Amino acid sequence: MGQNxxxxxxxxxxxxxxxxxxxxxxxxxxxxxxxxxxxxPGSTGTLEQYxxxxxxxxxxxxxxxxxxxxxxxxxxNENPFGPSDKAKRALTDAMAxxxxxxxxxxxxxYQMIADREGIKxxxxxxxxxxxxxxxxAAMYFxxxxxxxxxxxxxxxxxxxxxxxxxxxxxxxPVTADYKLxxxxxxxxVDGNTGLVYICNPNNPTATVVDTDKLRGFCERVSKKTTxxxxxxxxxxxxxxxGTTLVSGIKAGQNIIVARTxxxxxxxxxxxxxxxxxQPDTIKKLEDYTEGPMSISATSLQAALASYQDKEYxxxxxxxxxxxxxxxxxxxKKEGYTYIPSSTNFVMFPIKMDGEHFAxxxxxxxxxxxxxxLGGSNQWCRVSIGRMDEMEAFAAAFxxxx
Ligand SMILES: Cc1ncc(COP(=O)(O)O)c(C=O)c1O
Numbered sequence: 216m217g218q219n220x221x222x223x224x225x226x227x228x229x230x231x232x233x234x235x236x237x238x239x240x241x242x243x244x245x246x247x248x249x250x251x252x253x254x255x256p257g258s259t260g261t262l263e264q265y266x267x268x269x270x271x272x273x274x275x276x277x278x279x280x281x282x283x284x285x286x287x288x289x290x291x292n293e294n295p296f297g298p299s300d301k302a303k304r305a306l307t308d309a310m311a312x313x314x315x316x317x318x319x320x321x322x323x324x325y326q327m328i329a330d331r332e333g334i335k336x337x338x339x340x341x342x343x344x345x346x347x348x349x350x351x352a353a354m355y356f357x358x359x360x361x362x363x364x365x366x367x368x369x370x371x372x373x374x375x376x377x378x379x380x381x382x383x384x385x386x387x388p389v390t391a392d393y394k395l396x397x398x399x400x401x402x403x404v405d406g407n408t409g410l411v412y413i414c415n416p417n418n419p420t421a422t423v424v425d426t427d428k429l430r431g432f433c434e435r436v437s438k439k440t441t442x443x444x445x446x447x448x449x450x451x452x453x454x455x456x457g458t459t460l461v462s463g464i465k466a467g468q469n470i471i472v473a474r475t476x477x478x479x480x481x482x483x484x485x486x487x488x489x490x491x492x493q494p495d496t497i498k499k500l501e502d503y504t505e506g507p508m509s510i511s512a513t514s515l516q517a518a519l520a521s522y523q524d525k526e527y528x529x530x531x532x533x534x535x536x537x538x539x540x541x542x543x544x545x546x547k548k549e550g551y552t553y554i555p556s557s558t559n560f561v562m563f564p565i566k567m568d569g570e571h572f573a574x575x576x577x578x579x580x581x582x583x584x585x586x587x588l589g590g591s592n593q594w595c596r597v598s599i600g601r602m603d604e605m606e607a608f609a610a611a612f613x614x615x616x
Contacts, residue, residue, distance in 0.1 A: 277573075277582055286580035287604035289597045290573075292418065292448075292560045295604070296534050297481015298517060299527030305520035306485075309513040317512035324507070324519055328489060331522075332461050337494040341507040343514075345447060345475040345488030349373040351503035352443055352471060352490075356409035357382035364403045365412040366395040368419055368588060370445060373412050382409060388589075393420040393554050393562075397432045408440045415460075416448040419586055419596045421556035426458050433460055437469040441496070444472050448558040450479035451532065464491055471496060478559060479531055480521045485514040535559050538599045545609040549616040560598045562586065569593040572615065579611035 274291040281288070288295070298306075325336040332338075342348040353376035357363065363377040367386035374384045385408075387400045395417055404411060413432075416423040433442050444460040452458050463470040471492040476482035487510055490500070507515070521527070539556060546553050546563055553563035565572050569585025572595060576583050581604075586594040597608060 273584060277577075277584065281577065281582050282580065284580065285582055286607035287600055288582050289600050289604060289608060290582040290584045291483070292478065292558070292598045293483045294478055294481040294531060294535070294559060295601050296531035297479070297521075297527070298485065299481070299521050299524045299531075301524045301527065302480070302482075302517040302521040306513050306517045309516040313512050315512060317508070317510065317515050320512060320515040320519070321507040324515060324522075327519065327522055328491075332459075332491065333465060334461065334491060335494070338464060338491050338497065339489055340492075340497045340500060340504070341487070341489045341510060342504055343486040343488070343509040344477055344483075345445070345473045345490070346372060347504045347509065348473060348488060348490045348500070349443075349445070350376050351500045352410060352441075353377040353382075354380055354503045355500055356441060358409055361407045361409040362405070363410050363412060364400055364408055366400065366414065366417060368586070369395070369412070370414045370418040370447075373410075373443065373445075377410075383407075389417070389420060389422075392422070393417075394422045395424050397424060397428055401432060401436055404436055404439055410441045410443055411436055412443045412445065414445040414447070416452065416557040418448065418558070419560070419562055419584075419594075420554055421448075421558040421560055421562055422554060423452060423458070423557040429460065430463065433463045433468060433470055434466075437463065440469075442468075442470045444470060446472055447475045448478055449474070450528065451535065451558050461491055464493065467493070469493065469496070471500075476518055476521065479528055479535075480518070481531065482514070482518065482521065485517055486510060487514050487518040534601075535599050538602055538605045541602065541605050542597065542599065542608070545605075545612065549612065551616065560596055562594055562596050565593050565595045566616070567593065569595065575615055576608075576611050579607075579614065581608050581611045583608070 277290045321341065324341065325339050328339055329336045340348060349372050353373045357377040357380035359381040362383040362385045363374045364385045364387060365374045367388050378384050385403050387396055387403050390396045395413060395415065400411060413429070415429060433444070436442050446459060449455045449459060460470055460472050464472060471490050473488065473490045475488035476485065477488065539561065542561055543553065551563050553561050569587060572593070573583055573585040584596045586596055588594055
């Protein structure tokens with residue numbers, strides 16, 4: 216098992232303040248920046264950012280504004296085809312014993328992932344979704360004077376958290392075809408780079424980089440710094456096993472691979488995610504996060520069921536692809552282009568102000584997310600939902616396009 220629940224972690228010490236008092240290196244380096252009600256001691260971000268309705272999380276803001284009779288929830292890249300029936304049954308069955316701490320369910324889940332990936336349980340760390348693990352990496356690898364390299368645009372949680380811990384965020388623009396620019400990212404790495412964050416497939420562009428090129432990148436760059444490959448959307452690719460960078464971990468490289476059950480498994484509300492890395496990296500990151508003890512016994516047992524439910528996963532993927540094809544046709548018919556998507560969402564340029572567009576769509580019962588790329592170009596990111604949701608999108612979109 217990757218986590219020893221009985222261990223008093225650095226994170227727990229941080230919470231009690233003992234580490235701050237002891238002045239260990241992390242806390243010591245951050246004390247000067249501490250504010251009233253920080254998320255973590257030393258963080259410059261405050262809880263205010265994460266309160267409902269605050270500016271901390273765009274999707275949360277949209278969700279809170281959404282009417283109760285929302286017709287299509289297409290703003291958070293969730294998967295409405297999940298969770299699977301088997302996962303739901305496991306949840307219901309687990310309810311009766313949910314007064315018990317979930318100690319006994321980690322082992323099976325760790326072993327199952329290890330067996331499928333051809334790694335050891337010591338290479339894995341679970342969390343309540345992958346977000347706490349991204350946060351742990353951001354905290355651990357951010358050093359004052361250091362930097363974190365990411366694509367632009369890309370998923371921002373990890374680098375944003377890193378800036379709260381005084382790291383500089385080096386943003387490398389995507390290529391003309393909206394893919395991560397691996398050559399430019401490699402050039403951006405310097406002696407102060409604490410971590411390179413690669414989101415593949417990338418959110419929000421929905422593009423994927425060439426696997427061999429990424430393997431070469433990881434082999435070279437992981438000799439200089441840690442490479443974090445976020446594979447949240449990998450299950451939507453035709454060959455996830457042939458695309459994952461877990462091969463780099465097996466080859467001994469300094470890589471962290473993140474996965475989540477929030478997407479194809481449909482577990483966004485159940486909160487299960489994991490990272491895979493070298494055992495010493497896992498041990499270090501354990502100190503910055505709660506690990507599997509932060510996951511409910513019900514969610515853990517549902518994850519065990521879902522991970523083995525190949526039939527459900529294939530079915531959900533098929534339905535996602537059908538809804539995506541429908542969306543492509545709608546966009547083409549209305550004279551719009553889009554970035555071909557390797558995920559469960561699509562980015563396309565719009566012909567009006569993005570926020571105005573999103574709010575007009577919301578008035579019509581359809582929640583989407585807008586984006587500004589390159590400083591001025593307005594885009595819409597629409598998640599792939601059920602066919603009735605895509606039809607609601609089409610009806611609202613035709614009124615505005
Ligand atoms: C690229 C990427 N990574 C990580 C996450 C976090 O997912 P979770 O915390 O639900 O596992 C998301 C969520 O949308 C994402 O898009």
